[in-house]
Amino acid sequence: MNEHVQRPPAEIRYAAELARLRESDTDARPPGWALSLRAARRFVLGDEKLGISRKFVGDPSLIDRSLVSLATNRGLMLVGEPGTAKSLLSELLAAAVSGTSTLTIQGGAATTEDQIKYSWNYALLVAEGPSTRSLVAAPLLRGMAEGKVVRFEEITRCPLEVQDCLLSPLSDRVLAVPELSGPESMVFAKEGFTVIATANTRDRGVNEMSAALKRRFNFETVFPIADFETELLLVEAEAAALLKRSGVEAPPRRDVLEVLVTAFRELREGQTARGDATDRLSGVMSTAEAVSVAHAVGLRGWFLRGEPGTAADLVSCLAGTAAKDNPEDLAKLRRYLEQRRRHGDQWQALYEARHLLPG
Ligand SMILES: Nc1ncnc2c1ncn2[C@@H]1O[C@H](COP(=O)(O)OP(=O)(O)O)[C@@H](O)[C@H]1O
Numbered sequence: 130m131n132e133h134v135q136r137p138p139a140e141i142r143y144a145a146e147l148a149r150l151r152e153s154d155t156d157a158r159p160p161g162w163a164l165s166l167r168a169a170r171r172f173v174l175g176d177e178k179l180g181i182s183r184k185f186v187g188d189p190s191l192i193d194r195s196l197v198s199l200a201t202n203r204g205l206m207l208v209g210e211p212g213t214a215k216s217l218l219s220e221l222l223a224a225a226v227s228g229t230s231t232l233t234i235q236g237g238a239a240t241t242e243d244q245i246k247y248s249w250n251y252a253l254l255v256a257e258g259p260s261t262r263s264l265v266a267a268p269l270l271r272g273m274a275e276g277k278v279v280r281f282e283e284i285t286r287c288p289l290e291v292q293d294c295l296l297s298p299l300s301d302r303v304l305a306v307p308e309l310s311g312p313e314s315m316v317f318a319k320e321g322f323t324v325i326a327t328a329n330t331r332d333r334g335v336n337e338m339s340a341a342l343k344r345r346f347n348f349e350t351v352f353p354i355a356d357f358e359t360e361l362l363l364v365e366a367e368a369a370a371l372l373k374r375s376g377v378e379a380p381p382r383r384d385v386l387e388v389l390v391t392a393f394r395e396l397r398e399g400q401t402a403r404g405d406a407t408d409r410l411s412g413v414m415s416t417a418e419a420v421s422v423a424h425a426v427g428l429r430g431w432f433l434r435g436e437p438g439t440a441a442d443l444v445s446c447l448a449g450t451a452a453k454d455n456p457e458d459l460a461k462l463r464r465y466l467e468q469r470r471r472h473g474d475q476w477q478a479l480y481e482a483r484h485l486l487p488g
């Protein structure tokens with residue numbers, strides 16, 4: 130894949146790291162796995178000695194439990210608030226375990242079984258009838274046939290009966306293709322096949338998922354980053370990388386990012402760092418959102434004025450992201466800026482720029 134791709138999958142982005150891990154990996158691995166559990170853990174959490182970058186920030190025991198789940202015959206369900214890196218983690222785990230993260234089903238109200246299991250090439254189907262040639266494998270069938278991790282994003286957005294087509298693949302490890310006859314009518318899962326699903330707590334709950342399907346998964350909750358410094362460093366590193374790729378030569382300013390991350394945390398938690406109550410926005414104020422706002426702030430500064438983004442750029446960007454189309458959030462944001470609770474140049478600049486909020 131070439132440099133023009135906006136976001137190559139993890140196995141391409143980190144191909145060199147994966148190759149290095151494979152070379153030095155002498156530990157036992159579960160059948161069908163591309164790496165041992167310990168090497169997969171290093172891939173996700175980083176290892177300075179081997180030059181492996183840290184990609185997911187969080188509790189190492191979450192990664193251990195997740196990897197162990199994947200080695201059992203259950204699937205892994207990552208649950209949490211939007212923007213807590215569930216999708217990223219599922220991509221990284223799939224790339225580590227199977228060497229590929231692209232067998233992905235995107236869940237939604239209109240997701241059908243065809244998009245999950247298989248469909249047909251209709252020209253061939255009409256000409257030749259159902260055959261392995263006219264069969265078009267979707268991610269689930271491919272993952273089973275090839276022994277790979279299948280990712281199921283936002284599974285709870287799918288209709289319940291569609292979710293349930295995972296039942297026999299996960300319990301009996303087989304997928305029936307009744308249109309074919311003979312041995313081809315049953316696809317048996319190869320070693321290495323498993324499913325990583327993600328679900329947002331803001332969507333229809335996992336509670337509605339059938340009990341039978343719930344039993345086929347081990348659940349793990351992914352929490353927002355607890356520590357301020359850790360979140361700040363992550364936002365800085367991610368925003369700097371995004372800005373560089375966007376052709377912005379000025380790295381983000383640390384003092385502006387401090388304001389940004391602090392404001393996001395306060396508006397997310399409804400509490401200032403000192404413990405005073407403040408308004409809590411109903412929109413998503415996640416780390417992922419903070420990264421994308423930091424990116425936008427840097428773009429504004431650079432492409433509009435040829436300098437790094439400032440706190441005033443932050444106000445402009447917040448209106449469209451944090452407040453979205455919710456007028457109440459906009460009012461809360463305005464109140465937050467009017468309270469002028471903090472000192473420091475960038476905070477004053479932030480307060481001064483509150484007239485940039487629309488309305
Ligand atoms: N704990 C974390 N570790 C690494 N990146 C994180 C973390 N939390 C949030 N992020 C940021 O969020 C982005 C991924 O968000 P995403 O996986 O889409 O979240 P979700 O699927 O939970 O909504 C990452 O690219 C990174 O910028």
Ligand SMILES: [Mg+2]
Nearest residue numbers: 215216282327
């Ligand atoms: Mg996601």
